[in-house]
Amino acid sequence: MTITNPDQTLQEVxxxxxxxxxxxxxxxxxxxxxxxxxxxxxxxxxVISFQKALAIRKVYLKYSLGDLNRDIQxxxxxx
Numbered sequence: 001m002t003i004t005n006p007d008q009t010l011q012e013v014x015x016x017x018x019x020x021x022x023x024x025x026x027x028x029x030x031x032x033x034x035x036x037x038x039x040x041x042x043x044x045x046x047v048i049s050f051q052k053a054l055a056i057r058k059v060y061l062k063y064s065l066g067d068l069n070r071d072i073q074x075x076x077x078x079x
Contacts, residue, residue, distance in 0.1 A: 018044065022053055030059045 010017060022043040029039035040050035054061065 025050075026054060026057055026059055029054070029062075032062060036061070 010020075022045070025034070025039040025043035028034040028042070029036060034042070036047070036050065040047060043050055043053070045053065051061070
């Protein structure tokens, strides 16, 4: 997919293409349209940097009851 936007428009609003991608990735993650892995890849960031970007924007990590149960099972299998 290609999104085209004239560079002049981005310069006028003082935003980079990277910032736009990050904003889109955060939005899609927040709306649960993308996983954190997919969103951080779209933004071109590592896990920690993407989590920091989420925190700055006051978007919280999605952690479901299913995630908790999987984590508990994983911990129980270690011991």
